[in-house]
Amino acid sequence: MLKAKIILVALGAALVVPQALAGATPEEDRKQAVEYFKQMFPEVPFEEYVNGQYALNEDRRGQWESLQDFPPYEFAVAEGQEMFETPFANGKTYASCFENGGIGIRQNYPYFDEDQKQVMTLELAINQCREANGEEPLRYKKGDIASISAYMATTSKGKPFNIKVSDDPDALAAYEDGKQFYYSRRGQLNFSCASCHVQNPGKWIRADFLSPALGQPSNFPVHRSKWGELGTLHRRFAGCNRNVRGEPFAPQSEEYRNLEYFLTYMSNGLPVVGPSTRP
Amino acid sequence: MSKSLLTIGLSLSLLAPLSAQAGAKEDFQKIYSEAESAHKNAGNFQWTTTSSRLEEAESAAESGDYDKAKAMASEALKLAQESVDQREKQAEAWKNIAIGG
């Protein structure tokens, strides 16, 4: 399966090489996306996209700002820090698994792991760290992993995302896979991620106000009033899929990791602002 | 009318619902397995609505209500086929809206 995909992508790459200037590379995709949103919302500064719907709607922004002076995720972040700093049974800590002891590195995730030949998200790395140290993996949607991830994000606050898609054809294949996922219509309602967040951001869908694609992952993990707690990006992906009546995938499935890879690459240059609050 | 004919007539009329029942079960099983395989064929474009119809069909069949089971399986089949169409169409169609092509 994976092999077939690689061959297909290799074919695709061979076909698009002559049109490389028309947006065939991830960097061209990203630049065009930035340009696309600039034309759609000429008055919104680039850095504002990290605030999602609040970049586009003042009334909502007011409610959001009133939560920011004492955001409800503060306890979770403190617990995340405590867990991050508490040694495993073998005496080591999370710091031993990460570059720079895990501090200030959120902006480099996800990356393509050349050895494992797969997209490495921060949450996957956290669990691999646990397992390498003889600990049980954590559940991926909420709870401890969201708290640890949120704490790690706070140590990177303001650092611009710097996602790399190397020349490794597998890395490019993962990126393309995520891109295809984002733009493919799915579910009985026949919506793609892009139907809402590329074609219709700034508009209402029933009682919800749609955010733009740009900057979407930069505020995760997110504390949603609806959840009453922090949740991970993949929890959100699953909710979106279910909303359009499409079967969701498991958190940290290859589908969602590739989707995160593409989506975060699109946010390159925008700062890490997670965790944040959303409705 | 002879008595034996009447007996045959009666027994036929009694049997009819039973054989219809047997037919419904087979119909259900056939449609259900078609729906299941179409649902599988949808790959990563499966619909939650298909899954829930399949579940409803299964539980109706378990309680012996094969008419309902068949109806649910038929709905599941229709939805599953649409999801397969969606998967096939999206294999190319996504490029039309993708930024950067």
Place this chain on the structure above:
Amino acid sequence: MIDQTRRGFLKGVLGAGFAGIALGSGFVPMGAKAAMPDASNWPKKAFATPGVDETIAELYGLEATESDKISMDLPTIAQNGAVVPVTVETSLPNVTGIALLVAKNPNALAAEFEIPKGALPFVSNRLKMAETTDVVAVVISDGKAYKATQNVKVTVGGCGG
């Protein structure tokens, strides 16, 4: 009739209750105070009363008049009914209490604040509301009750499970 009698009776009880609190906070020794708040005077009945006017009567034994000296800051459309920020401030003098009521909640009273001397008549809270509703701020000033009302639209939003 019965209702009025009940209110009249409670008015007396509550009046006594509040005098109790006022006296209590003056005399309770420091150490005991820091340990644990004394919730024995928590207005249980007022928190179990539906309806705005009924709740104000239950809580303060008063009838509130509209005042434009109470300013309320809350969204016109709540992004989620589980967390609606509500801020109240007033220029009315000698304020001793502020209450926040959500008209359509099963029981209207959401929060009641005692404003001792030295505290400014300002408070900010986050409240739950189940549906589109009036939110009423009640202020006790110079022993009289005043109120202001603002409507909040609550929609069942929150895309994605």
Place this chain on the structure above:
Amino acid sequence: MASSIRVRAVESGGVTSLKALVKHPMDSGFVKDSEGNVIPAHFIQMLTVSHNGKDVFVANWGPAVSKDPFLECRFKGAEKGDELTISWIDNQGESDSTTATVA
């Protein structure tokens, strides 16, 4: 275990502005869990802010206050460096208390 209360108090021009966030489920008693059982009411009834042993603000809360409740209040009389005590008690008799220094 860390305190259930987070506080920031800042003095400016003689007025101290205090913001507090308390970790608490604030269950209303009207909500059911995933198995259909009613989650019993569990909410903070009273939160007090005191300075030099005197209450400077008292909140009586009901179950309509949001989960992990937030409070902002303002009062006169405290100076930078003064200690404030914030305490709460809930309808099940649980309580917590913390101190914060005015900045």
